[in-house]
Amino acid sequence: MQIYLPIAEISVNIFLILGLGGGVGFLSGLFGVGGGFLITPLLIFYGIPPAVSVATAANQIVASSVSGVFAHWKRGNVDLKMGLVLLAGGIVGSTVGVWVFAWLRSLGQIDLVISLCYVIFLGIIGGMMLFEATRAIFRTRRRGGQIRRSKKHQHSFIHGLPLKMRFYRSGLYISALLPLAVGFFVGMLTALMGVGGGFVMVPAMIYLLGMPTGVVIGTSLFQIIFVTANVTFLQSVQTQTVDVALAILLLIGGVIGAQFGAQFGSRLKAEHLRALLGLLVLSVCLKLLFDLVITPSDLYSVMPGDL
């Protein structure tokens, strides 16, 4: 069954889009990730214009983050103060990002920048995940391998920065500039790549800010809601590329898929899950890289010029 998407202005197979949302939802439930970094490239592979894919994915992530944050909020796993500081950076970063997005689009380079960002980030994250997971798999005999979290007490240039703030919930006393910068950077990624940015935010919170792992997911989800909401709003105003119909289809598929994924995931070992996710991320990265490197069938492309 075909449905005409009002903003993307193409007909798509309704079941394929539902299935895509469901598949990514399944993976996000399975691996506990947002899935934005998979949904945007898959939409592009399907033929949705990249600009629409990115803006619509941001809209869809608002929903998946909202559905995830409640459980964390109830358990007190959200560091509100830290979340707000990250958010302040995120709002500025995403606003700048939407502006950069519109500028690149007028230059005709937005598709390239989106692809390049994906290749770089997916390559790094996927590679690291796979490396770390395979090491863990081969080390299974040495049980109880604790995660080192001594970073908090190391002193580096980070602790010399001004504007120090106390974050009680995380038990930190660090410069506010640090979370502001992290928020800004991830906000830019949200605008340019249509991702929540959890895959950058979470490691940055643990290793750079030194936050306790318990509050990391909840806090990152909390601020992702507002940053993706900001991106959705700004893209609607500036580029009119948010397709509500597409977002709703993805949502329905995603919500259902995530439930199955979460159930299935509890049966697999954590390091096996991470290795699988790493492989998946790397294969998406390679496909994008392949498309950039291979000689296109037509060296010339045509676009309406009023954009």
Place this chain on the structure above:
Amino acid sequence: MTVPLAIRVAFMIALALPFLTIGAGPKKASADPLVVDLSNHLVAITTGFTGTNVLLFGAVEEEGDVVVTVRGPDQDMVVRKKERKVGIWVNSESARYKNVPAYYASASNRPMDIIASPEVLLDYRIGLQNQRFIGESKLSDDDQKVYREALVRNMQGAGLFGERPAKISFLSNQLFRTDIHFPANTPTGTYTINVYLIRDGRVASVKTTPLVVSKTGISAEVYEFAHRYSALYGIIAVIIAVVAGWIASVVFRKR
């Protein structure tokens, strides 16, 4: 939408019959040499739109050749050339063209070059090769030609420029019909359909009829809303997502 072709054609002929009788009647001098109409003057892009055909039919008073051109609304188009830089393909030079039709198709009952000389076709801007695009670039003439070809090739690839003239079939000496195809990605706007009656290589009569392609139904309203009230649209998009996420968390609460 799926009325059998035979019935449709029969219906059209029945519609056209009065014109024919007028043509054969005593008031021959005042009769129109060319009568044309469309099965539909509105192509409605609905939520389930996957492309459609519009039937153009008409009658000529005396035998002659018929050529039909369909031209969509003008728009600016940018042609970009990709170049390999550090191993990857990057958009580099570009050329902008004004008044490129968003859609162009033609049809004739016989090959165009038999019907009329290239000069006549050029005078009346009939055929893809006679469409003038005003280029805005500092490219050399050779490059200009390559870019123009790329533009036409890409538009043909998207199904928006007809590859070759479609066939007009004569049902008798006087009645003719042709199908104009509009693909799923047909741009919206007002289209101009020109029908030329050509005798002895000269244009004897021209009829122009408009055709409107517009979005209707929910998809049209969403598009309109997104462009006219974009801030409100953005806020609604966020609210929908928040509510959907909240419902999901309630429905699938972890046991």
